[in-house]
Amino acid sequence: MGYGDVQMIDENGIRVDGRKAGDVRPISIELGVVPVADGSCRMTWGTNEVIVAVYGPMEAHPRKIQRQDRAVLDVRYNMAPFSTSDRIRPGFNRRSREISKVTSDALESVVLLELYPRSKIRVEIEIICAEAGTRCVGLTAASVALADAGIPMTDLVVSVASGKINGVVVCDLNKSEDNYGEADLPMGILPNSGELSFLQMDGDLSQEEFQEAWDYNMEAAMVIGGYCAEALKNGGYNL
Amino acid sequence: MSIPLVPQLLRSHLIELAENDQRLDGRGQWDGRDVQLEVGILGNAEGSAKVRMGDTIVYAGVKFQTMTPYSDRPNQGGLMCSAELRPVAGRQHEPGPPSPESIELGRVVDRGIRESGCIDTEALCIIPGEKAWQVILDLYAISDDGNLFDAFALAGIAALRNSVIPLAKFELGEDIPLDVSKTPIMCSYHRVGGRYVYDASGREELGGDERIHITLGADAHVHSLQKGLKGTFTAGEFAELMKQARTKGDELRDLVHSLEGGN
Numbered sequence: 001m002g003y004g005d006v007q008m009i010d011e012n013g014i015r016v017d018g019r020k021a022g023d024v025r026p027i028s029i030e031l032g033v034v035p036v037a038d039g040s041c042r043m044t045w046g047t048n049e050v051i052v053a054v055y056g057p058m059e060a061h062p063r064k065i066q067r068q069d070r071a072v073l074d075v076r077y078n079m080a081p082f083s084t085s086d087r088i089r090p091g092f093n094r095r096s097r098e099i100s101k102v103t104s105d106a107l108e109s110v111v112l113l114e115l116y117p118r119s120k121i122r123v124e125i126e127i128i129c130a131e132a133g134t135r136c137v138g139l140t141a142a143s144v145a146l147a148d149a150g151i152p153m154t155d156l157v158v159s160v161a162s163g164k165i166n167g168v169v170v171c172d173l174n175k176s177e178d179n180y181g182e183a184d185l186p187m188g189i190l191p192n193s194g195e196l197s198f199l200q201m202d203g204d205l206s207q208e209e210f211q212e213a214w215d216y217n218m219e220a221a222m223v224i225g226g227y228c229a230e231a232l233k234n235g236g237y238n239l
Numbered sequence: 240m241s242i243p244l245v246p247q248l249l250r251s252h253l254i255e256l257a258e259n260d261q262r263l264d265g266r267g268q269w270d271g272r273d274v275q276l277e278v279g280i281l282g283n284a285e286g287s288a289k290v291r292m293g294d295t296i297v298y299a300g301v302k303f304q305t306m307t308p309y310s311d312r313p314n315q316g317g318l319m320c321s322a323e324l325r326p327v328a329g330r331q332h333e334p335g336p337p338s339p340e341s342i343e344l345g346r347v348v349d350r351g352i353r354e355s356g357c358i359d360t361e362a363l364c365i366i367p368g369e370k371a372w373q374v375i376l377d378l379y380a381i382s383d384d385g386n387l388f389d390a391f392a393l394a395g396i397a398a399l400r401n402s403v404i405p406l407a408k409f410e411l412g413e414d415i416p417l418d419v420s421k422t423p424i425m426c427s428y429h430r431v432g433g434r435y436v437y438d439a440s441g442r443e444e445l446g447g448d449e450r451i452h453i454t455l456g457a458d459a460h461v462h463s464l465q466k467g468l469k470g471t472f473t474a475g476e477f478a479e480l481m482k483q484a485r486t487k488g489d490e491l492r493d494l495v496h497s498l499e500g501g502n
Contacts, residue, residue, distance in 0.1 A: 034382045081302065
């Protein structure tokens with residue numbers, strides 16, 4: 001089956017999982033889930049489940065990785081072997097390396113690394129159960145876990161993806177929409193400033209569709225940013 | 240990562256505590272931490288479990304693949320068990336290829352399950368000589384505060400016992416539960432402050448010496464043993480550990496069965 005062959009949105013604009021075009025899947029956030037870490041966060045988003053642990057700031061070694069003017073951020077995105085329908089062989093692959101890198105780039109933009117010269121902050125993103133949009137969940141949960149670790153930041157990074165299915169622009173693609181959809185636009189948004197620190201896209205969108213997807217992401221990020229803030233104040237959200 | 244500076248102060252503190260029959264967290268010599276066991280929690284795994292023992296937290300997930308049977312066992316499927324110590328689980332765990340520690344962990348847990356014969360590998364055969372099921376048990380630590388061996392073994396057997404063979408996904412018929420006829424349980428003992436204790440915490444492991452792992456079946460049959468790290472022990476000490484493992488093993492086996500509606 002190819003793009004557009006699978007009917008995933010009905011004539012009333014209702015998607016396969018019952019959502020309307022602009023709806024986000026249910027989200028829950030729990031802090032302190034890795035007791036041995038300095039900060040941690042478990043985020044469920046639809047049937048995605050992601051655990052992030054933060055260690056540091058701590059000594060950066062070997063010394064050659066140290067930066068004299070700031071901390072280094074060491075971000076790893078990894079999928080558990082049992083997180084997907086087909087088992088994933090353990091170990092890094094090109095996809096997880098790229099996601100680790102862009103996630104690191106997105107977080108470096110908000111973490112005040114210059115406060116911790118010559119040190120290292122480790123961010124470990126573990127995908128326990130994957131539905132679709134794991135890079136978005138991982139990035140959002142990572143920014144919450146960094147805040148839980150008490151690391152100074154200018155803002156959170158809330159990430160969400162919109163896309164197109166059967167010619168209709170929708171927010172927060174689920175698994176079948178991601179597999180059979182026509183476009184995917186993940187963005188990482190700083191909820192307080194409204195700026196972006198992460199952007200990817202693949203597929204086919206007209207200028208109008210692109211703007212619609214962009215607006216959905218912006219709107220959703222503000223709402224999800226509110227959930228994150230509530231979780232940080234109260235130790236959790238929607239548990 | 241740097242080799243942890245084994246704190247001599249911690250060692251001498253542990254010796255003092257042991258002399259007074261005490262432990263760092265107030266437990267008795269043979270007391271375990273509270274155990275929380277959940278099963279069937281991961282949507283994309285064919286069987287799953289999560290175990291929490293104190294601040295040690297692990298997941299186990301079961302996946303099925305089809306394999307070509309080995310030529311010397313054409314009518315048998317296989318079981319593969321692998322343990323991953325991801326850097327998420329603690330600041331002492333570094334990224335990189337599997338460490339000797341995580342390989343030992345996976346292999347000891349694997350032997351306990353495999354050698355108990357709880358999985359009938361002939362029942363995993365689909366077409367003799369051509370196609371059989373490979374059961375893959377992945378053990379995943381997310382928080383390491385000591386005694387990952389027991390947490391992995393418990394999560395592993397609980398996950399296998401609620402697994403479903405995904406026949407439908409492979410267009411081979413309707414899904415059926417994986418038949419797991421036994422419930423092997425591992426109990427691990429560390430020498431801390433000169434004496435053995437059950438279920439050592441991370442700090443007890445750091446300031447302790449050798450460890451002994453005992454996996455027993457319901458009939459107290461012994462399925463796997465492993466002695467790890469530097470140190471020696473006496474026959475008398477081992478006999479006591481075996482006795483303790485029988486009692487504790489029965490308790491944990493009841494916990495696993497209590498989540499299954501009694502079988």
